Amino acid sequence: MRVIPGEFTPPARLLLGPGPSQVHPRVLRAMAAPLLGHLDPAFVAMMEDVKRLLRFVFATENPLTLPISGTGSAGMEAAIVNLVEPGDEVVMGVNGVFGTRLAEVVERAGATAVRVEAPWGRVVRAEQIEAALRGCRRPKLLALVHAETSTGVWQPLEDAVRLAHDHGALFLTDCVTSLGGVPVEIDAWGIDAAYSGTQKCLSCPPGLAPVTFGPRALDALHGRKTRVQSWYLDLTLLERYWGEERVYHHTAPISMNYALREALRLVAEEGLPARFARHRLNHAALAAGLAALGLELAAEEGHRLPMLNAVTVPEGVDEARVRGQLLAGRGIEIGGGLGPMKGRVWRIGLMGESSQRVHVLAVLAALEEALRAERRLPAPGAAVAAAQAVYEA
């Protein structure tokens, strides 16, 4: 090779976008540990810890709880291709990027996607879901995105689980962005299957997708008439690798599993109720500061996620320039909008390690400066002061 690129040193960043979130130094250090073989007894014991810790954050006793060796989208695909067979009817809420993606994955699995649409930024209503289920011949699955990362909408699940079961369907949820940031009660709410990602409120680098399958989902999996179309994501094979048999399937991403174990240990040390309260508090402070800047949240009131805040860009403001100024000038990453929200929102993530008082104040101060550069003239310090008032309340 003529010119070998030099050592890569990432620039300093405060990650307040839609993920990846900030990663704790203990997690970074865990990844730098020497490798083990994927069938080494010491690694196998570590896999057991990972499963146990995942059951803890998912609030479940499901034995089939493990990280898929891919990112959150691989978790989505794993859930669908294992639960769904060609010809099945699947009902899903579509009110953002990830509901839209769910429908596409369902169709690629040969099933029929019954889309229950709501405007981006609003939740899908139980009445709509019920009507869709009633319109099906025999719905196999109802799937809802718990935390829609593209809009910041927090979808209620409990009524929907009941509706699914009333209609003989399984219930699946996408909790990529919610897990570890707000309650995800797999067993208490009766959720049959769920998938998540590591790089949001678990504050682990991206690369693994925790999934959990409950008893009804397992029955569907084991009673399939057709083979799972994906060999890589086939849970009937993966449960034998991650289960007692330890039958070789693929080589698990060793270092990523080290990282996930350490990230989950941090979650367990903090405790879920404290972690959820921290996410709520920092969201409230951010929201107060944004309001002081005259900025509005795009998600429906009462259904706003604490860890993902979609902020409506004011008329006349160049949203990309503001984001660019935060990134290049302050080293702060926030996200832009996707799909119909492209150019219309900023997405400020306060996920896991990113959800900290210092970060909230830093992003508010930076936004204030950027808006001033856009000839908006917010009162100096007003945003930070409004957020501080929430912390001091």
Next chain:
Amino acid sequence: MRVIPGEFTPPARLLLGPGPSQVHPRVLRAMAAPLLGHLDPAFVAMMEDVKRLLRFVFATENPLTLPISGTGSAGMEAAIVNLVEPGDEVVMGVNGVFGTRLAEVVERAGATAVRVEAPWGRVVRAEQIEAALRGCRRPKLLALVHAETSTGVWQPLEDAVRLAHDHGALFLTDCVTSLGGVPVEIDAWGIDAAYSGTQKCLSCPPGLAPVTFGPRALDALHGRKTRVQSWYLDLTLLERYWGEERVYHHTAPISMNYALREALRLVAEEGLPARFARHRLNHAALAAGLAALGLELAAEEGHRLPMLNAVTVPEGVDEARVRGQLLAGRGIEIGGGLGPMKGRVWRIGLMGESSQRVHVLAVLAALEEALRAERRLPAPGAAVAAAQAVYEA
């Protein structure tokens, strides 16, 4: 959580199994760097380096050369589901675990798998391949495993590429274990598509699967009549994320890409010819030492991989006990056999960083001791001396 598991410290291991291989401290350190967003300009620039470095190890100019966000098996599945459509005929060599797996992935993609079988430990012959291609209506693809990790067989590819093209078929190779250890000349040999893994001769932790698609493979991809069944592995979407458009698809595993970049830099610094020569030399020394212990290689002579040595377990020796003694007593991991070779071979990997003189001598000395414990009585020091003679020649 009642009892939080303690910090995980992996026991010291010398990884001389079928992968993962030893990872250089520079690569471990690279993974511990703070994260960037997956659309950050600094990360995007890093992705370009990764693509350029991958083209270098694949010896190709193919623009569509990138790491799939999964392990080697995800690379296999990506290659198949992107190239193959339901009803296509695919011819593949089946003489070990990975050829067997290829056939299964092909069938799950709705295509017809035409298996060209050879005994495990032997190569698939060109005559057999030609007969199989001739027997097809219209073969879409010929796929061969370049380095069969289950047997240590080194499959010649060049004649097979010509045969594929003569019959109007594309040529795909699995170079998971060969890439970076022996020549893989994508462009010079006319290979249309290939996939690999990171944890073998590239000596990067597992978690990514480099793939490359040449012009004919791209034509097949872009001319598909059906959608790729996997959304996660759909290269028509991935090429837009890894290409100039940077259209968000999934969140790339940031830290794993840092690691791959650094591992590839180490490959480039050593240079491919020197790296291949190192793999050959250490293999020759190991083979000499094994011969001095009265041990035989299971793969056909003349077609033995330098980086994966399947060693026939002598009659009356407890293969699992020997492996256990190496692992528990000496911290050395070697692999056992798979499928019909289970209990019949040890697999000694000398891949990437693992392919070192000190490691060869260490594993030979440990094997000698283990065989003595099995009441075999090799001449003391004979194995190490035989290997040393190769190094000193």
